[in-house]
């Protein structure tokens with residue numbers, strides 16, 4: 001990509017976007033101390049939260065001397081709920097004493113800035129650039145990510161990106177590049193589900209490692225393709241209140257399999273008991289508010305099969321199968337092996353039986369097995385493989401079954417179409433994992449070996465919210 005042209009295009013493009021909070025504070029105050037403090041607060045925090053917290057703090061402390069008057073506890077209260085507010089309060093409490101070593105002025109070199117509490121390279125670069133207009137490249141997650149998407153750098157870490165950019169990015173862009181790409185990364189080229197459909201750079205962008213958000217369009221009129229979607233909704237009543245019907249409209253599935261509906265059919269709102277345009281089928285767990293699966297289909301199936309013939313699993317409402325003329329749609333909620341792995345054996349028994357069940361069906365016609373498999377198969381399927389080797393969902397035992405399953409010929413449709421990392425379908429609710437895209441790909445569409453050629457498209461809808469999982473999809477040629 002011609003970087004001069006691209007960044008010039010972005011200058012116009014982001015003119016109406018929201019300005020990153022630290023830039024705004026820099027422009028409004030021209031005060032290095034405030035820029036430094038706002039930058040410390042902004043790490044791993046949404047701009048809106050940083051803006052409010054900074055305002056509250058600056059009303060009490062707009063100089064190092066004011067700051068020194070506040071206790072750590074008072075600072076915590078003032079800056080809550082910024083990310084890691086306790087750590088940041090500790091840094092701020094220690095800041096006046098450290099700044100005193102520089103005549104109570106914010107220092108103007110990288111080396112000196114790095115001696116201040118809570119200041120890393122990214123913060124130091126931003127302070128140099130925004131507070132002192134010294135050429136420095138602040139590489140945050142957006143700059144690192146987008147520069148790699150464009151193929152302008154090929155790096156693994158923000159530090160490597162900074163070094164690569166120092167080598168090749170024209171100096172006139174060093175200061176503005178962060179602001180440009182933060183605005184652009186928050187507005188269009190988002191970490192999950194980037195809006196390539198409306199991007200000014202759509203034509204020239206190589207989209208390295210990117211899966212653009214899925215549009216409603218799925219097939220040309222002459223193709224016999226069905227759009228199949230699977231979604232662990234983590235409570236059907238809950239997701240209904242969070243825009244389920246709108247999401248359904250956006251995805252426009254022919255068939256959608258839902259897991260963890262956590263409700264009996266009579267507990268659902270009328271809209272869901274009889275979903276407009278769809279036939280609905282439900283298989284709830286005996287225990288109220290637990291597990292359960294459902295399938296909505298535009299076309300009426302020939303046959304419904306509830307369960308897999310073992311009461312240990314069927315009482316938990318884990319598998320619901322619809323038979324159509326050309327294929328079976330098997331919607332599954334695989335057991336979780338639990339944090340203490342106490343259900344590992346139970347899960348393994350389920351896996352083996354499910355596989356046998358699906359293989360029986362595949363003797364007759366195509367079979368699509370979808371759902372929350374509760375396992376990330378390979379290292380590429382989760383953000384932190386090393387830390388999770390002994391954890392539920394990534395144990396060697398669970399992965400070994402997935403090896404057996406795919407080894408027997410079942411095809412993970414997503415990997416047929418996408419080989420890149422950073423594609424996930426589940427994120428913990430903790431630590432803003434979804435925002436940081438620290439996730440796991442544990443929801444799948446698998447097809448029998450003979451149906452591999454019927455996979456027309458496969459994907460993930462990370463931009464669809466409402467659950468800790470997002471939906472996954474398969475466009476399946478009949």
Ligand code: SF4
Nearest residue numbers: 189194196199202205
């Ligand atoms: S085309 Fe897509 S990936 Fe490329 S810059 Fe635009 S939004 Fe980002």
